[in-house]
Each structure stands twice: as structure tokens, then as C-alpha cells.
Amino acid sequence: MHLHRLARIQLVIFAVIALVAMAFMTLQFMKLPSRLFGVGQYTVTVQLPKAAGLYASGNVTYRGVEVGRVKSVALNDTGVTAVLSLRSDVAIPSDLEAEVHSQSAIGEQYVLLLPRDGSSPPLRDGDVIALANTSVPPDINTILGEVVSGLQAIPKDDLRTAIDESYTAVGGLGPELTRIVHNSIDLSIEARENLDPLIALIEQSQPVLDSQTNTSDSIQAWASNLATVTSELRTHDEDIAGLLDNGGPAFGEARQLIERLQPTLPILLANLVSVGEVALTYHDNLEQVLVLLPQVTAEAGATFLANRDTKQDYQGEYLSFNLNLNLPPPCTTGFLPASQRRVPTFEDHPERPPGDLYCRTPQDSLFNVRGAKNTPCVTRPGKRAPTVKLCESDEQYVPLNDGLNWKGDPNATLSGEAIPDLGPGAPAAPPPAAPAPPPLAVAGYDPATGSYIGPDGQQYRQSDLAQSAPGEQTWQTMLLPPQ
Numbered sequence: 001m002h003l004h005r006l007a008r009i010q011l012v013i014f015a016v017i018a019l020v021a022m023a024f025m026t027l028q029f030m031k032l033p034s035r036l037f038g039v040g041q042y043t044v045t046v047q048l049p050k051a052a053g054l055y056a057s058g059n060v061t062y063r064g065v066e067v068g069r070v071k072s073v074a075l076n077d078t079g080v081t082a083v084l085s086l087r088s089d090v091a092i093p094s095d096l097e098a099e100v101h102s103q104s105a106i107g108e109q110y111v112l113l114l115p116r117d118g119s120s121p122p123l124r125d126g127d128v129i130a131l132a133n134t135s136v137p138p139d140i141n142t143i144l145g146e147v148v149s150g151l152q153a154i155p156k157d158d159l160r161t162a163i164d165e166s167y168t169a170v171g172g173l174g175p176e177l178t179r180i181v182h183n184s185i186d187l188s189i190e191a192r193e194n195l196d197p198l199i200a201l202i203e204q205s206q207p208v209l210d211s212q213t214n215t216s217d218s219i220q221a222w223a224s225n226l227a228t229v230t231s232e233l234r235t236h237d238e239d240i241a242g243l244l245d246n247g248g249p250a251f252g253e254a255r256q257l258i259e260r261l262q263p264t265l266p267i268l269l270a271n272l273v274s275v276g277e278v279a280l281t282y283h284d285n286l287e288q289v290l291v292l293l294p295q296v297t298a299e300a301g302a303t304f305l306a307n308r309d310t311k312q313d314y315q316g317e318y319l320s321f322n323l324n325l326n327l328p329p330p331c332t333t334g335f336l337p338a339s340q341r342r343v344p345t346f347e348d349h350p351e352r353p354p355g356d357l358y359c360r361t362p363q364d365s366l367f368n369v370r371g372a373k374n375t376p377c378v379t380r381p382g383k384r385a386p387t388v389k390l391c392e393s394d395e396q397y398v399p400l401n402d403g404l405n406w407k408g409d410p411n412a413t414l415s416g417e418a419i420p421d422l423g424p425g426a427p428a429a430p431p432p433a434a435p436a437p438p439p440l441a442v443a444g445y446d447p448a449t450g451s452y453i454g455p456d457g458q459q460y461r462q463s464d465l466a467q468s469a470p471g472e473q474t475w476q477t478m479l480l481p482p483q
Helices: 007-030 032-037 140-153 157-171 174-193 196-213 216-235 235-260 265-281 283-302 390-394 475-479
Strands: 041-048 059-062 065-075 082-086 094-101 107-115 451-453 459-461
Touching: 059 082, 174 196, 196 216, 216 235, 265 283
Parallel strands: 059 107
Antiparallel strands: 041 082, 059 065, 065 082, 094 107, 451 459
């Protein structure tokens, strides 16, 4: 038979495609080389307590992927031995568990490999998975038998009643149940689309749950207090009901009051805003007033109502003439030296020196305890200083001596600090020069002639004080002016 050239070409192409298809089926689908000759496969033995429906050619999966098949299932002295043929291109850790599972309640059985440590060495040809690392599912017949036994133990009348009540409760709710199922499906889809935020929410809820655990005592106490409140409300139920019944007119009166105040209330609030701004401006001053108010009140009470709680006929204000002179004694530390002070008999006075003159003893000294050194600073609550500059500066009050009036150096210090103080930040004056010693030693008073040296350095003479003075001298002569 003579074939056309085109037909011969088509037959050749068909033969080639058929051979390729047969080779593909043999190698990929039927896997005859691996099944017949073990190409690309290695065997592992699994020891099972029983077969549990497992049979040869069953699937073997690893992390949900098919990696081999069950080659054979045979009995042994302790149970069943299953030989698995696994793919050589998949590395399976040797530290694993082999479990027999079913595709469904009545489906075929397969072997599931679950690794416990991914860093363990992989399985090799001839390895054995011990019985302790394997498990099989329970027998379905046993489960069904137990279910039947459990149902038989239930009284038929009670079971019928439960079924009838279930029908009564669910009967006619098909559309609603359908909507619930559909909505549940939609909710599941939405949850899957937002899986990452849900996982983050679950992970971040741990601190909240921990806080609830740590505050369990507080929550319990709150619940107990709530129970107490509800108990009191139940006890005074009639009073609360009366309040609710009579509260309507009271609320009406309050509403009418608010309506009457509506024209003037904005003006009042605006004025309160102005008052608030003024208070904010003088916040420090108000704070200082509130700090000093208790002490002022106590002193006023001690001054004007000193006999308030005493046992006497008259209680009220009184005037005391009990004058305490020089108690406490006056302070001289920190002022001009005695030689520079104004004489009280003079009407004129020297010019005020530059700087600040005030008592420079410690603030807790017994001398002049109410002096300028204890003035509270307005801008620095808690700080006391004699001057505004010292209040507003970072410097602290420094006394000149140990708290007693100075009896030696007129400046009341051995450091050479000048008096008066020029304030914080001013350069210190140089220490005063030591006075020159007198050229000659002279006597302050000469009894032979009645001569003496006055405070001004001038020499005076009073002849009636001399030893050669005539007549008898009495104390009255001391009141006469010198001659």
C-alpha cells in the first residue's frame, strides 16, 4: 500500500507524540522506575501497634505534601511493620513521629510524618521509626459502638422530649439559620483577609490580660463594692422611687431657673474669665498669700483673742502693756561700723551708702528674727532673701557669722567683705587696710593735769579733774561743762 507523503509525516508525528505520552505516563504518573526498580527512592520501616486499616500503596505525607507510599504492611511479634518508600529528593528529619490518619470518617488511611526537631539529620535508607514514636487512630467500629451504647443509656422518653423541644426551638428558622451560616462564611472570609491584624491583636492582648490578672484583687474589691451599692439601692428602693416621682417638678424648676439666668449668665461667665486671667497673672502672689494666710491667722488669733478658750468672765480683744525691751536684742551685724553711724543728736545724716544694709546673721538667729532677711520671695516659693535681686538670682542667703552679734571687727566678718553688700553679682570690695600703729604710745587720761583724748582724736583738758584742783569735788560737778 502506497501512502501519501503527508500521511507518512502525520503518522511519524503521532508515533512520536504517543511515545512521549507513554514515557511521561511511565515516569511521572505511573512512576514505574521507582515502583519496579526503586529509582530515586529509599525505604524506612515503621513499627505500629496495629494496622488500623493501613494497606500497601497508601500515601505518605510530610507537612501536607506527598513524599512516598506504603510499600508493604506485615505482622510481627509485637504489632505491625510498615515499610515506607520515600522520595530521595525530600530531606525529612529523623527526629519525628509517624501517625496513621484517615482522609475522612470512612476514608482510606495514610501515614503522616510530623518532625519534632527540624535541625536533626535526615532519614536514611534502612532507618526504623520505633513504636514509641508512632500512633494509630481509634477504630471507627469501637467509636460507633460506644456512641450507640451512650444513646441506649439515655431514656427514650427524655430523648424524645429533647428532640421535640429542639424541633420546636429550631423549626421554621431555616431562613434565619441560612443567613447565620452565610454571615459566618462572610465573617470567616473577612477574618482571613485580615489575618495579620488579628494575629497582631492576639499577640498584643497579652499585656492587657496580664494587667487583668495583676488587678484581680482590685476587680474583686470593685465587684464587692458594686454589690454593696446595689444592696443599698434595693434597701432604699422606696426612697429612690419617691425621688424619681418628685424629681420631675424639681427638674422643671431648675430648667426655669436656667432660663431666667440665660440673659445674664454669659456676662457672668465672661467676668469669671476675666477674673481667671487676673488670677493667672498673679498666680505667684496668690500662692504666697495662701502660704502666709495660716500663719497670719494664727498670729491674729494669738494677738486679739488670746483669752478665747480661757476660764474667765471677759473674752475678747485686750491691750497689753507688757513691753519686752531688747528681747530679742537688736542686730548690729551687717550694718555700718560704729564709727560711721549717725549720731542721734544730729539732725542731719550722712548720705545713704550704695548697697544693701540689713541684718546678716543666720535666718534662724535669735537676733531680729523678723528682719528683711526672712522676706519670702514671690517668684521663688520656699526661698527667703532680704532683697529682690537675691530672690531672683540663683545665689542663696549667706550669713556673716555664727548667729551672734559681732563684738570685734565692725564689719562682722573675718573674710574682708565690705559693708554694705552691693548685691548678687557685684564685685567684692577689697579688704580694708589695717590701721597704722600710732607713732608714740600716749595715755588716754592724765590725772595729774586732767587732760584726755576724745573720740574725735582731739585733746581736751578739764582742770577740775586734776589732782591739784582746788576744793572738794562732788557728783554734781560731773554734770557741769568742762572748763
